[in-house]
Amino acid sequence: MFRHPLALLAAVMLALGLTAAPAHATDWGAPGPYATAVEIGVVNTLYYPRDIAQGTRRHPVIVWGNGTGVAPVVYRDLLLQWASHGFIVSAANTPMSNLGISMRAGIDALTARDADPGSIFHGKVDLEHIGAAGHSQGGAAAIVVGADPRVDVILPIQPGPLADIDGVHGPAFLMAGQYDSIVWPALVKAFYNDADHIPAIYGELRGVNHFTIAGDPGPFAAPTTAWFRFQLMGDAEARSMFYGPGCGICLDTRKWSDVKRNSLVP
Template identity: 30%
Template structure:
């Protein structure tokens, strides 16, 4: 590891995450799209959303689960895919409320352990197990409303590490993973004071053998870099580019950098509140791409899928994004 990387880590460690139908909006088969994929899924989806903090108990550390879900869940016999969420270090699910509510408005049931220590991914998988139990419980609002065959994992910073680890260890339960602002591997190997034990947990993308993965970062993050200072084979994955390169080509994978946002903009609202010097642009720029990926991988949305096709997909022509790469064809 270079001296520059070590100094960068020492300076930035504390920033690790401070704390209708589902197809509505997409064109009908054979119809010309009225909007781009990005514009379609950046907008609020067709479902009203209910949020319940502390809905159920508990992960192995005793932390309750928060949930976001369509208010009329299960209407007309519809079953809803699950997304399990991992917080950044020192962060809580309510800090990601805008993003998680947006996903639920497109028909997903989102569950998040209120745990600031999600790097292992196990708490995220325990949240999935909890919802599967709810799906079998006649007294639960989720009774027979969940598509338990389609589970995704998403997370920010340390939660992005947990997202990748959950996908690796789930035995195929997690169909797709979206690590957001995934820190370089140097962050879990430095001999520095750490906020908690989970900071020693790394994620090895070479062990991901099933499902799919989308690596997303903001260009303004000093922790989740876009490109490698040296090839990942020499120094390990230290950037989105490095994690993408180290992920086996047998796995469907994509990566892209949103130009502008810093490490914690994913926590925000559209735009930045007054007197928040840490906010650059807020969450808005992330919404369309993150939602479209999950619509593709968990709901089989062909229109959303088209955005990620290598070279030809809409993601590759958008000036708001850079460093795009994908092995997805057709």
């Protein structure tokens, strides 16, 4: 089987006990420049830049789906991490997110609030740049919601099997955990293999199990932040983490046990 020269180099370095690290100056896992706030609603909880009403920019949206039986608070640190980088995160308040109903409702609600002169979100929501993300059952929901024409990009984290990626129309970054015994890496890789109609990346985090993401986002913070900064904000440095011959995650064998990119990834 043909292997990309960079992947072969990384494998050789790992076999020799060496590690390859990407030459990127930005620590995407660090908090961003925005202080954050949380608004708990009936259908969705919002995580967003605290001073959003005072600024002039529009902020991209991320809709989030939880794993089975849990609430957004389980992922609070990760969602606040994204908000600190300038995103409005709408997390579904449901322990059964697979159909993506509450995630779509979150887009509807933010659309209404962006148009409401009495809302702090008036004129501040970038409805042209929307991503869908989630963990486990919520990862499957991110795939389901990825078929919505309003959603530009998806980030399924250790996604459950009840989804069809054929309907997704934007780029996908599918994340797996090397030691996940609930959603095996092979199940995530199956979504990747089926995503031959869109730019798709498979990333398997070294040493990670299904519950690593709960509480402290740890190894998920940096790559997920970079993915959305690239896809929803056009950040050129973040782009180089995933695209191009110097793909950062492709080289970083300390953090990634497997990375694959299909032929539609530049």
